[in-house]
Amino acid sequence: MNLRAYSGYFRDNAKLLASSSGGGATALSEAVIRQGGLVFGACYSPDFRTAEFACAENIADLDKLKGSKYIPTEKRIFHDGEYKPLWPVVAEKLQSGRLVLFTGLGCDVAALKSYIASKGISADNLFTADLICYGPVIHEVHAQYIDSLERKYKSRITSFTARRKIQGWTPSYIFAEFESGQKFCERLYGTDYGAAFKAYSRECCYQCQFKGASHVSDITLGDFWGLTPEMDGYNPGGVSVFLVHNENGERLMRMIDAQEFHISPADPEFVIAHNSKYHTCMKKPADYASFLDDLKTIGLHAAMVKRSGGILRYYARKYIPRRISRLLKAILK
Ligand SMILES: Cc1cc2nc3c(=O)[nH]c(=O)nc-3n(C[C@H](O)[C@H](O)[C@H](O)COP(=O)(O)OP(=O)(O)OC[C@H]3O[C@@H](n4cnc5c(N)ncnc54)[C@H](O)[C@@H]3O)c2cc1C
Ligand code: SF4
Known part of the structure; x- marks a missing residue:
């Protein structure tokens, strides 16, 4: 079957805002649960330092799977009161x-x-859906970032996301809540976490074997980048793209409740042209080894300050909006 593409979003705004893109993964999950099936997906561990898998048996269980966890998952699942290796549990359910x-x-x-x-x-x-994948940030970045937030707020984190929608789909915000009731909210790409996510992944992700025609899922999901407000199918709260690889994927798409989730056909070439990570890997930075060393010795924040070219440039990048900073550079030239 030739690659087919669709775009879509939840019509209900609260549901749309709870998901990273248009909620495509949740729409597919709800469809399978409504048919009496169950869904495996990624959630944070209770201390938010790692990500692992969970099995959703009902719609409420899907809440913890919503949202992109930008770290590699541990292949384990908390099942029947204990942690177990993931694959045998999925096999047992199948x-x-x-x-x-x-x-x-x-x-x-x-x-x-x-x-x-x-x-x-x-x-x-079995139905399978994978995500267009930039490559998750190395685990140590995430763990140090969570540590630093808990130190700063002197309280444990009770919820965390790197894709909170504040002004809509973009820009993404990191949003965390603490036991103390305090809240933290900052633009993802203004944080050390966001800057590290752009560049530092696992070695294997710089040579990913699952791009382009090598995707092995029924459907690949992602953000519908390239869609603009004047185009059909746009929603300021976020839009998912579905790249359907086979008939099993088409069967799964037909199970989505169109009353709840708006679906439109899309042009696969347009989708792929605007989402390079569907077919290409991120490039390994030249300072990769020294970054890993710095993470261990001076920690994430100092490592990112060093890479900004010093503390003044670091804070200028963080607080001066990109458009103004480009203008200043042009004037100084
Ligand atoms: C590391 C990473 C890199 C990404 N890079 C891109 C990109 O370059 N371009 C792009 O268009 N989209 C990318 N995505 C996908 C995008 O961020 C959304 O996750 C995707 O569009 C699904 O959004 P949704 O609204 O349909 O799902 P939601 O309703 O928010 O549900 C989230 C779904 O994602 C799954 N999930 C979340 N985190 C992980 C994880 N770490 N491992 C496995 N499954 C996970 C959950 O199981 C759940 O099914 C990336 C996601 C991740 C985790
Ligand atoms: S190996 Fe590929 S699919 Fe897996 S996390 Fe890395 S980039 Fe993503």
């Missing part, structure tokens, strides 16, 4: 005969498929 939707990154879907094939388990009840 063998029980229920419909299963697995949502993850491209390499997660490939690992699941290879596990069930190695055990001779049928994939007839």
Whole structure:
């Protein structure tokens, strides 16, 4: 089947704002749950320092899967009162005969498929959706950032997201809430976290094997970048894009409740042209090894200040809006 594309978003604004893009992953998940199936997806660990998997059996369970976790997941799941390796739990649910939707990154879907094939388990009840993947930031960046917030606010984090919608779909904000009731909110790309996310991923992500025609899922989901307000299908609260690879993916798309979720056909070439990470990897920065060293020795904040060229430039970049900073540079030239 040729690649097909759709765009979509939740019609209900509160539901739309709870998801990272248009809520496409949640719409697919709700569809499978309504058919009596269950959904595996990524959530933060209780201390927010790592990400892991959870299994949603009902619509309310989907809340913790919503939102992009920009870190690699541990392949474990809290199931029946204890942590277990992920793949055997997914396999067990598949063998029980229920419909299963697995949502993850491209390499997660490939690992699941290879596990069930190695055990001779049928994939007839399995739907898979992966995300267009820039590459998650290395885990130590995230863990140090959470540590620094908890130190600063002298309280434990009770919720965290790097994709809070404050003014709508973009820009993304980091938003955290604390036991003390305090809240933290800052533009993602003005933080050390956002700056590190742009460049520092795992070695394997700079040579990802699951791009372009090598996606192995039924559907690849992402942000519909390139869509502008005057174009059909735009929503200021966020729009998802679905790239459908096979008939199983089409079957899953037809299960979405169109009363709740607005879907329109899209041009796959346009989608891919505006989302380079569908087919290309991020480039490994020249200072990768020294960044890893700095993370260990001087910590995330000092490592990012050093890479900005000193404290003055660091704060100028953080607080002077990009447009004004470009204008200042042009005047100084
Ligand atoms: C590391 C990373 C890099 C990304 N890079 C891009 C990009 O370059 N371009 C682009 O268009 N989109 C990218 N995305 C996807 C985008 O951020 C949204 O996650 C995606 O569009 C789904 O949004 P939604 O509104 O449909 O999902 P929501 O309703 O918000 O649900 C989120 C879904 O994402 C899954 N998920 C979240 N974090 C992870 C994770 N770490 N590992 C596995 N599954 C996870 C959950 O299981 C859930 O199904 C990236 C996501 C991640 C996690
Ligand atoms: S870039 Fe590729 S290898 Fe890295 S997390 Fe994404 S899908 Fe997996």
